Amino acid sequence: MSAAVLCTGSEITRGEITDTNSSWLASRLTAIGFEVTAVEAVDDERGRIVSALGRLGEAHDVLVCTGGLGPTTDDLTAECAALAAGLALVRDPGSIEAMRDRFRRLGRTMVASNVKQADLPSGARILPNPIGTAPGFSVRVGRALAFFLPGVPVEMTRMFDDHVEPEIRAIAPATTFQVRLRTFGKPESTVGEMLRGIEQAHPGVTVGYRASFPEIEVKLLGRGRSSVEARERAERAAEDARRRLGAAMFGEGETTLVQAVASALRARGLWLAVAESCTGGLLAHLLTSAPASDYLAAAFVTYSNEAKTRLLGVPPELIVEHGAVSEPVARAMASGAAAATGAEVAVAITGIAGPTGGTPEKPVGLVHWAVKHPGGVAARHRVFALDRRRVQRIAAFAALDLVRTSL
Amino acid sequence: MSAAVLCTGSEITRGEITDTNSSWLASRLTAIGFEVTAVEAVDDERGRIVSALGRLGEAHDVLVCTGGLGPTTDDLTAECAALAAGLALVRDPGSIEAMRDRFRRLGRTMVASNVKQADLPSGARILPNPIGTAPGFSVRVGRALAFFLPGVPVEMTRMFDDHVEPEIRAIAPATTFQVRLRTFGKPESTVGEMLRGIEQAHPGVTVGYRASFPEIEVKLLGRGRSSVEARERAERAAEDARRRLGAAMFGEGETTLVQAVASALRARGLWLAVAESCTGGLLAHLLTSAPASDYLAAAFVTYSNEAKTRLLGVPPELIVEHGAVSEPVARAMASGAAAATGAEVAVAITGIAGPTGGTPEKPVGLVHWAVKHPGGVAARHRVFALDRRRVQRIAAFAALDLVRTSL
DSSP: OEEEEEEHHHHHHHHHHHOOOOHHHHHHHHTTEEEEEEEEEEOOOEEEEHHHHHHHHOOOOOEESOOOOOOSSOOOHHHHHHHHHHHOOOOOOHHHHHHHHHHHHTTTTOOOHHHHGEEEEEOOOOOOOTTOOOEEEEETTTTTEEEEOOOHHHHHHHHHHIIIHHHOOOOOOEEEEEEEEESSSHHHHHHHHTTTHHHHHHHEEEEEEEETTEEEEEEEEESSSSSSHHHHHHHHHHHHHHHGGGGGGGEETTTOHHHHHHHHHHTTOOEEEEEEEETTTTHHHHHHTSOOTTTTEEEEEEEEEHHHHHHHOOOHHHHHHOSSSHHHHHHHHHHHHHHTOOOEEEEEEEESSHHHHHHHOOOOEEEEEEOOOOOOOEEEEEEEOOOOHHHHHHHHHHHHHHHHHOO | EEEEEEEEEEHHHHSSSSOOOHHHHHHHHHHHHEEEEEEEESOHHHHHHHHHHHHHHHOOSSEEEESOSSTTOOOOHHHHHHHTTTEEEEEEEHHHHHHHHHHHHHHHOOOOHHHHHGGEEEEEEOOOOTTSSOOEEEEEETTTEEEEEOSSSHHHHHHHIIIIIHHHHHHSOOOEEEEEEEESSSHHHHHHTTTTTTHHTTTEEEEEEETTTTTTEEEEEEEOSSHHHHHHHHHHHHHHHHHHHHGGGEEETOOOOHHHHHHHHHHOOOEEEEESSSTHHHHHHHTTTSSSSSTEEEEEEEOSSSHHHHHHOOOOOHHHHHHHSSSHHHHHHHHHHHHTTSHHHHHHHEOSSSSOOOOOOOTEEEEEEEEETTTTTEEEEOOOOOOOHHHHHHHHHHHHHHHHHOO
């Protein structure tokens, strides 16, 4: 069964606001079991709203629309819904009464323009709005059961939970199950090669990829005649995929690379120190996106050679001999950060993030990283042919991944 | 002239990611002078992509599509564009060569699935991708000049700037001009009050607001019978708005708060040191989003009390007496960072980012920040009733803003 989302409002089509209602609704409809195939926004223009409603109503089983229920002249949704459904627009006395009550409670007077908010398609089911003025409604448009909700996110989500979800859950097919595997270190094309043929080997399973730089997430969506069958199919394919991905996979579902590293450190009671040059604090920032005070000792951003020497004790002659971007300096930064903080594990990054500063021997994008851990020191390097922001991001992830695989 | 935006990808229609490309494109197309009347997302299904392209191509002058240009089997855009345009799909040798070059530079081998990314509609104009693998292209679909760009935001925006904007600016009705003023420190409603009545005072000018947390951007869009008139109107309104906003405005156009601070430091030849506790490296990361080696001495992430004492020389008794989250400790961290690095200016942040760690006297969200500068020390504090991520972000911006206003 398919579903669509339609948001009305010129503020969205002009890009004046980022519409968060759409992805919230799409995510909820998907989780309930619908296949959401269209998410659209249309400007405040009668003809275009009516035509979008008609088209989406013909093609879907469920349609959720937000916005355009307010009191001003550019709020056209109820009128357009009536046109698309072939119904008259009639004033609903119950909604007028509810509005009058609400204004009385707020100590305000209802103005004439509010009355328009009670003009709804004849025969529509009214969806009361407990925290705002505009009522919502549901009505059949084409083959779709269509729901019309206010655009204000807090009202929209509350009314979806109260009125829409219970009604559509009763008609939803419970036949999909998704497993998400998270990888780092291989480009999307290589991950695709590693999983080549998995759809053929596991009928009823669709493989999707999502690149959320620098991670590649693999999504295995199982479909079946029952939710048990869908789940079994997805799980079997996931088992196969885990084996193929090996160490490229660092976690599943909502697990981030930072969480994988944090868990490994916590499980062994180890403290981590961080020394960053070209990543400029990004690695520390990623680690502290969640509470980290039980494993993160301290972090240093030592951008200049002087800071590397002064704060981390990197010998100046090492920098002169090998350059600041070199394996010996990365190793010395890691050792220095461990010594300065007393941490058992230390990770260091030094590189040329660009856009300038490269040489023929050491091009922009060259990054060295090293991890000092209880068993020794590991060091790696790569040239990342990316812009500054992405060199920093992939370098921070690569260093984190070396902490993970070193433990 | 009208424009539409189409994003392809089941990750969007399933609500797995919030699509930021759409509002960025809608905003840019509007600023260039197009009326954007449809912003749509469709899942990775051939028939639906072709039908959306056909329908939007008939109804608009310009169509910008993102996503689906990758190497995997769910990347269908080029094939669907060819179908919608009634063209054959042909392999472009130039694009293959560019990809091969790119892989060579990266020290990687091109795999078979990458080759598919060079299969483009016959006669399409190729839009090179300087920072990624997939080339874009443009082709006429119906009456629309249609552009197809990758879904990765950094590639998409770059290619829009390089290839799409110059081409569509030539056909756009040149009757608008936009000035963007950037503010920090006042909520959107207060900025709105400060600018109340500006549209009435300046006919032909529309004021828009864009909240890009924690900044509020003010957009003044002038319309006129000629581009000169549109520009004059927007500039006159901007002059008025600058006067009303005063110190709340830190820059214009693309200028970031970091750039404003960096310029002020560079102009006076001052070095900056950073000491962060609850922001965990975010401030250093923001500063190093652009090259910063000519003003950033070093940064410390001193999460624990021990690190504050060991690395910044904060007296343990100060922490015992006032607590780690206090004005005296923020001041001592700033002084310690200056002393450890020799920098003339130092900024320090200490706070409780949450979600736990608050007390009745010091609730979650309490942040102290201090700036040591040649004229003395400035200190501020606030309770930010926000989630962890946004407490960190607004605290980093507030500290940066105190550096700006202290200089």
